[in-house]
Amino acid sequence: MTGDGQELGHCLTTTYSGGGPPTHRVRVLFYMRPISFQQTLVHELTHALINERGIGRKQLIGGFCNYVAYLFLRHVSDTGSTAAEQAEARRAIDRMQANDNVTYGVNFRTVRDTLADRPNDALTWLASTSELV
Amino acid sequence: MCAHVNEDRFPRTHCRSCAKTVEIAGTVFVRYTPFGEPSNIALCQTCVVLPRVSCTKCQRILRVGDGNVAVSSNYADGAVILCETCNPTIAHRCRACSTPAAHTNANGDVVPLPGASFIHQAGDENAIVGWRCSICTIDPLRNTGEAQDAYNAAVVWMTNWLRGAGLATRRTASGSCGRSTATPHSQ
Numbered sequence: 001m002t003g004d005g006q007e008l009g010h011c012l013t014t015t016y017s018g019g020g021p022p023t024h025r026v027r028v029l030f031y032m033r034p035i036s037f038q039q040t041l042v043h044e045l046t047h048a049l050i051n052e053r054g055i056g057r058k059q060l061i062g063g064f065c066n067y068v069a070y071l072f073l074r075h076v077s078d079t080g081s082t083a084a085e086q087a088e089a090r091r092a093i094d095r096m097q098a099n100d101n102v103t104y105g106v107n108f109r110t111v112r113d114t115l116a117d118r119p120n121d122a123l124t125w126l127a128s129t130s131e132l133v
Numbered sequence: 134m135c136a137h138v139n140e141d142r143f144p145r146t147h148c149r150s151c152a153k154t155v156e157i158a159g160t161v162f163v164r165y166t167p168f169g170e171p172s173n174i175a176l177c178q179t180c181v182v183l184p185r186v187s188c189t190k191c192q193r194i195l196r197v198g199d200g201n202v203a204v205s206s207n208y209a210d211g212a213v214i215l216c217e218t219c220n221p222t223i224a225h226r227c228r229a230c231s232t233p234a235a236h237t238n239a240n241g242d243v244v245p246l247p248g249a250s251f252i253h254q255a256g257d258e259n260a261i262v263g264w265r266c267s268i269c270t271i272d273p274l275r276n277t278g279e280a281q282d283a284y285n286a287a288v289v290w291m292t293n294w295l296r297g298a299g300l301a302t303r304r305t306a307s308g309s310c311g312r313s314t315a316t317p318h319s320q
Contacts (some may be wrong), residue, residue: 006228031252031265031273034231034283041287049295072290088268095230120298 007038008032013051024048026031035076036087038092050126052106061109070096070112071119137193148177150197165202166193174202188216189246208232212267213246225251227266229273234264253292 012025026044028037043121046065052054056064073096076089115122144157161181162173176197183198188205193216195205205216214234215223225235225243234249248267254260265273267306274280 006231008229028280029228030280031263031269033269033271033273034280036229036269036295037274037280038283038287041284042291045288045291057296068291068294069292072287092230119294123295123298123300 002126008036009044011051013048022052023068024051033088035073035085035092038076039069039073039092042072049123053123053127054089055123055127057126059103060107060111060126060129062103063105063111064122065111066104067106067115067122070108071122101128135181146175148175148180149202150176150180150183150200153177163194166191186214187211187232188219190215190219193218208266212248225264227269228263229265229269232266234266 008029010027012027013022014025015022026041026048028040030045032040036054046068050061050064055090070093077086077093080086081091089116096105096108101109105113111122115125118125145154146157147153148155148160149295155175155177157175157246159178160175161178163176163181165172165174170199174194180200182198186195186205187194188203193203195201195203195214206217206232208218210213215233215295220233222301223233223246226239227249228231228270233246234242235245235251238244238262244260245264246267248270250265250270251261252263254262274283
């Protein structure tokens, strides 16, 4: 994730004044390879999840969504059906780890280091960071 | 009888790759770059047979074996390697992974790097809307139909992750008006 202003995906959450659950519309750039598509999709679905639950400190959310995408990439790098697929996932992880953008790189690494080997506690932890502005 | 040999009398240089001192008589001078200075680099007899890596754009030699002979930037696991002169000149990068994809030459022409491709507006190949590097050019998902398997796999993984966190839920929702929150993902 370079944070260079290029948009790979988009999540639009709509809430309704009359009550009822919000709806989410996710868009992902086309002409991407499957792993890049999935990485972006998981990132955007995490936005949808966070928007729906109304949790998290706003400044950490971009990094948190990348953290969940990172968990997915780690899954692929460990269990991908081919060596090439695993290598591609590792390259994507390397790009995330090297990203110097504050939102998508620095904050991602903050979340990753904080949660370490407790990925199942991620949402509980994010909720504990409070105030979704 | 004195056995001392004055080594200074033999013209010497340094191998650009391994930095060993070598006699010029046994050194191979290899063309370093198609332009600019220096035009040649000195390599010893050992290093001259090692594989070389050149700048993707200008072909300047950047590595000989495991040794660096010039500063370079490496992208996408070696798919694109650029020297420090060319790297800042790359104006067009892969939208999917930010790897350099094309540059604008002195004539103002946009020149794709090897293997890179571009996406253009329908019916107008000059209306370029995005670039893909040599890796992302191969087997991309071009529409929602082609993305279905990748979509399903990602959703299954995410569902399992949520279950692991004890938070898996399923619901349906609909609505026609309300407040929207856009969450762009700029990468």
